[in-house]
Structure formats: C-alpha cells, structure tokens
Amino acid sequence: MTADKTILIVGTYDTKDDELNYLGQCIRRQGGGVMTMDVSVLGDPGQPCDISKHQVAEAGGSTIQAAIDSEDENTAMQIMAEGAAAEALRLYREGAIDGVIVLGGTMGTDLALDVCAALPVGVPKYVVSTVSFSAMLPPERLAADIQMILWAGGLYGLNSVCQSSLSQAAGAVLGAARAVEPPKRDRPLIGMTSFGKTILHYMVKLKPELEKRGYEVAVFHATGMGGRAFESLASEGAFACVMDFATQEVVNHHMGSGISAGADRMTNAGRKGIPQIVSSACYDLVDLIGWQPIPERLQDRPTHAHNRLLTSVILSPEERREIAQVFGKKLAQASGPSIFLLPKGGGNEWDRPGAPLHDAEGLVAFNEAMQEAVPETTDLRVLECHVNDDAFSETVLEIFDEWVAQGVVPNGAA
Structure with a gap:
C-alpha cells in the first residue's frame, strides 16, 4: 500500500531507538509513510536512519566530531538543532515530508523547538516531550501552530503508559497531515x-x-x-x-x-x-x-x-x-x-x-x-x-x- 502522507520522525536514535521505532510503527499501521532523522551525537542507531547524524551536523555547518570534541552537551546539541532545522525545511520544500514529529526530554525538546520554528504555518508539527507545557519553554521559541503532548512515563524505555502518549501522537500528526488546509494566501x-x-x-x-x-x-x-x-x-x-x-x-x-x-x-x-x-x-x-x-x-x-x-x-x-x-x-x-x-x-x-x-x-x-x-x-x-x-x-x-x-x-x- 502506498503511503498518502510522509511524517519525519526526529530523535536521538542511539538512546531512544525502541521508542522512536514504535512511533514509526504506529504511523505505518495507519497507512502513513515515515522518514527518520537521527540527531544523536555519541552513539549510533540500531539500524541506519534516512537522515544520518553526520548529515544533520553537516547541515548545521559542522561535523559530529566537532560536536564530540566540544565536550559540552549544550554546544553539541545546538549544532544538531541547527542542522535538524535546516534539513527538515529542505525536506519539506522538496516535497519529501508532510509533517514532523520530534521526541525527547529537555535536550530533544530544545532541538524540537528549532525544528518546528523552521517550518511554515500549516505544516503539522508535533513534539512529544517529558517537559511539554513547562514554564521552561519560552514563548518566543514556540512556532505559531506547534502541537505538544506530554510524554508520560517516557524517560527510559517503552511501557504501556508512554505507549499511550506515543500512539496518540502518531495518530495526531498523521491525521493532521491528512486534514490540514494550509493558509491559502489568495488575499492580502x-x-x-x-x-x-x-x-x-x-x-x-x-x-x-x-x-x-x-x-x-x-x-x-x-x-x-x-x-x-x-x-x-x-x-x-x-x-x-x-x-x-x-x-x-x-x-x-x-x-x-x-x-x-x-x-x-x-x-x-x-x-x-x-x-x-x-x-x-x-x-x-x-x-x-x-x-x-x-x-x-x-x-x-x-x-x-x-x-x-x-x-x-x-x-x-x-x-x-x-x-x-x-x-x-x-x-x-x-x-x-x-x-x-x-x-x-x-x-x-x-x-x-x-x-x-x-x-x-x-x-x-x-x-x-x-x-x-x-x-x-x-x-x-x-x-x-x-x-x-x-x-x-x-x-x-x-x-x-x-x-x-x-x-x-x-x-x-x-
């Protein structure tokens, strides 16, 4: 069956491989297509992603080795955030994706905000985060139509509690990609x-x-x-x-x-x-x-x-x-x-x-x-x-x- 809409899944596939793959399975079961982007730094995913961490770092004007050599997780993640945002926008402009979903804790959410901000209004953008709706998230970093869901029980490993959040998010982003009516821009x-x-x-x-x-x-x-x-x-x-x-x-x-x-x-x-x-x-x-x-x-x-x-x-x-x-x-x-x-x-x-x-x-x-x-x-x-x-x-x-x-x-x- 040919997928009608393709969703970009972004996350650290070295530490959240099971959770991200589960998210992909949920989207595919509903007839959607999946493209994966790895924003890890130190480790590697269990299987290759469509957009590797090396591609992401290069899109951010750097390299994975430079991120590692910085010996600073904040610096490293900002390199990956810049690259992930640039790659997500490129993929959307090329017609390769119809929506994006990003998974993470504070590190992944920091990156997710940049990815969502890079995409125009009307592109479904979902963040599944352990800190969704937190006062940590400054309003100036939130995209105009960003959607968030609290990743309850999702700090480490799969369980039925966090799967409930992930499966809802999968349905939400795919449903949004199918239902969205982007701004027409036919009138000033x-x-x-x-x-x-x-x-x-x-x-x-x-x-x-x-x-x-x-x-x-x-x-x-x-x-x-x-x-x-x-x-x-x-x-x-x-x-x-x-x-x-x-x-x-x-x-x-x-x-x-x-x-x-x-x-x-x-x-x-x-x-x-x-x-x-x-x-x-x-x-x-x-x-x-x-x-x-x-x-x-x-x-x-x-x-x-x-x-x-x-x-x-x-x-x-x-x-x-x-x-x-x-x-x-x-x-x-x-x-x-x-x-x-x-x-x-x-x-x-x-x-x-x-x-x-x-x-x-x-x-x-x-x-x-x-x-x-x-x-x-x-x-x-x-x-x-x-x-x-x-x-x-x-x-x-x-x-x-x-x-x-x-x-x-x-x-x-x-």
Missing part, C-alpha cells in the same frame, strides 16, 4: 491584535469592513501565546499590513508577568518593513496568572479577576510613563510606514469614567508621556476618543484606505 492578509468583545470592540467593525475591501483578517488574542503567533507570522513577512492595537503583552513582559509573548513583542512587523498601525489598548493593565498570588508590589490596587486563569491589575501613573518609553523604543525599530494612534479617552472598556478600573491621573500621565515617546520615524495621531469609540475604527479605515490608494498596502480588490 491583515494581522490584528485584540482581546474579547467585553473589553475591546474595534475588531467587530474593522474585520467586516476590511473583508469587504478584499482582505483576509486574522485577529490574534493578545494573552501571551496569541501575541507570540502574531510575532512569528510577522517575522515571516506573512502580513500585508498589521493593526497592532492590543499591545498589552509588552506591559506584561516589562512587569515580569508569566503571561508574556516574548521580548520581541511589537517589533517584528516594524523590523520587516510591514506597514503598521499601532495603538495602546489595555496599556494600563498588567495581566497576571490568576491562580498565583499577586506580587506584593502590585497589591492594594484595583484588580479585575477575568476568570480563574487571569487577573488584571492597573498600573500606577509612574509605571504608565515607563510603558510609554518602552513603546517608543519598540516603535523606533520600524523600517517601514508606521503610525501610532493615541486615543486620549482610554484604552479599554474598564477604564472609562465610572468603570471599576478608571484612573484619571494615570490616563493623563500616559497620554503626556506617550506623545513625547513616539519617535520621529513614526507618525503620531492623537485622537479625542476612546479606543472603543467608532471614531477610532473610522480613523483606522481612513488611514488604511489612504495607504491602499498610495500603494503602501496592496489592493485587496485587485
């Missing part, structure tokens, strides 16, 4: 950041209006991983234009919250030269993990418990001035058209006068500081409205239409 893509409709409203008006103009609109939930996916796609140049209005993840990162999209949040579109309209929705809040204690320095402030996972705490006027400076430095990295919209009336539904998180002094402090912080390379537009007012969305559409008319953004109707 607009990337927008927001939160739910209870706190931010602009997407409700903007998305259908932009779609009428012939654009596809992807709205990213800016609660850490949504912003990470947004930045990942921006770094690939996937967007024709970005409307990065919910920039609060920058605040979270600056304030040390665990709900972070990484240090490069609010920078990749600008660095890539993608036309960007940026604003400051929810700049006044730091989101904290709801089931953890509120840090002492943030206690005795107005808070909003959104649910059991997330609690929002308002910033002081001085902290808001700090955030304005952080925003300004990130805007300064833009190499393409860049506009910052400052809605002087506020940045979220909870900060309106009479609302539970309203702080008039803090609002004034941010507005003043932000007007000073916007760099000369970014066009500052000060709006006498709230971010949720129609006037905000109407201004966005006016700017966008001007950019289309000027050829800054490709015409979606063309």
Whole structure:
C-alpha cells in the first residue's frame, strides 16, 4: 500500500531507538509513510536512519566530531538543532515530508523547538516531550501552530503508559497531515491584535469592513501565546499590513508577568518593513496568572479577576510613563510606514469614567508621556476618543484606505 502522507520522525536514535521505532510503527499501521532523522551525537542507531547524524551536523555547518570534541552537551546539541532545522525545511520544500514529529526530554525538546520554528504555518508539527507545557519553554521559541503532548512515563524505555502518549501522537500528526488546509494566501492578509468583545470592540467593525475591501483578517488574542503567533507570522513577512492595537503583552513582559509573548513583542512587523498601525489598548493593565498570588508590589490596587486563569491589575501613573518609553523604543525599530494612534479617552472598556478600573491621573500621565515617546520615524495621531469609540475604527479605515490608494498596502480588490 502506498503511503498518502510522509511524517519525519526526529530523535536521538542511539538512546531512544525502541521508542522512536514504535512511533514509526504506529504511523505505518495507519497507512502513513515515515522518514527518520537521527540527531544523536555519541552513539549510533540500531539500524541506519534516512537522515544520518553526520548529515544533520553537516547541515548545521559542522561535523559530529566537532560536536564530540566540544565536550559540552549544550554546544553539541545546538549544532544538531541547527542542522535538524535546516534539513527538515529542505525536506519539506522538496516535497519529501508532510509533517514532523520530534521526541525527547529537555535536550530533544530544545532541538524540537528549532525544528518546528523552521517550518511554515500549516505544516503539522508535533513534539512529544517529558517537559511539554513547562514554564521552561519560552514563548518566543514556540512556532505559531506547534502541537505538544506530554510524554508520560517516557524517560527510559517503552511501557504501556508512554505507549499511550506515543500512539496518540502518531495518530495526531498523521491525521493532521491528512486534514490540514494550509493558509491559502489568495488575499492580502491583515494581522490584528485584540482581546474579547467585553473589553475591546474595534475588531467587530474593522474585520467586516476590511473583508469587504478584499482582505483576509486574522485577529490574534493578545494573552501571551496569541501575541507570540502574531510575532512569528510577522517575522515571516506573512502580513500585508498589521493593526497592532492590543499591545498589552509588552506591559506584561516589562512587569515580569508569566503571561508574556516574548521580548520581541511589537517589533517584528516594524523590523520587516510591514506597514503598521499601532495603538495602546489595555496599556494600563498588567495581566497576571490568576491562580498565583499577586506580587506584593502590585497589591492594594484595583484588580479585575477575568476568570480563574487571569487577573488584571492597573498600573500606577509612574509605571504608565515607563510603558510609554518602552513603546517608543519598540516603535523606533520600524523600517517601514508606521503610525501610532493615541486615543486620549482610554484604552479599554474598564477604564472609562465610572468603570471599576478608571484612573484619571494615570490616563493623563500616559497620554503626556506617550506623545513625547513616539519617535520621529513614526507618525503620531492623537485622537479625542476612546479606543472603543467608532471614531477610532473610522480613523483606522481612513488611514488604511489612504495607504491602499498610495500603494503602501496592496489592493485587496485587485
């Protein structure tokens, strides 16, 4: 029987030969094809792999002997990670594979993140790891559509517990390769950041209006991983234009919250030269993990418990001035058209006068500081409205239409 989809299996075949071969057997039993890649350094697999460890090291610009001679497991694994990522991308571009699955502990997972990050959105990418979902995994290293499963009981040798994880993962990656509908790219893509409709409203008006103009609109939930996916796609140049209005993840990162999209949040579109309209929705809040204690320095402030996972705490006027400076430095990295919209009336539904998180002094402090912080390379537009007012969305559409008319953004109707 001819396999309809081929899955690349990546792992250290010297120490996890049985587990990796079992994974391959599960995929083959379901009618899938398998290609194997060995990322071992010291040992050898029980039988040759399709992509040997020597090929992997050479693809990383080095050799297995150099990895061994380094006498450092971290250095050695980074050589293999660079090569594995390059080889996986080559195989995908050549049409040799339809998805990838990587198996490992901390070493294998470190490598797996590089492999998955190298492959474009729409290529099924699965990681079976003993540290899946761990706080060890920084958001900036997670591919936009990475999938993970916890490898329970999988530290050493096969058993019925770990086989349950491996067999599920085998079915998942093969099923994904068969079912996936990759991004079509038949219309220019607009990337927008927001939160739910209870706190931010602009997407409700903007998305259908932009779609009428012939654009596809992807709205990213800016609660850490949504912003990470947004930045990942921006770094690939996937967007024709970005409307990065919910920039609060920058605040979270600056304030040390665990709900972070990484240090490069609010920078990749600008660095890539993608036309960007940026604003400051929810700049006044730091989101904290709801089931953890509120840090002492943030206690005795107005808070909003959104649910059991997330609690929002308002910033002081001085902290808001700090955030304005952080925003300004990130805007300064833009190499393409860049506009910052400052809605002087506020940045979220909870900060309106009479609302539970309203702080008039803090609002004034941010507005003043932000007007000073916007760099000369970014066009500052000060709006006498709230971010949720129609006037905000109407201004966005006016700017966008001007950019289309000027050829800054490709015409979606063309």
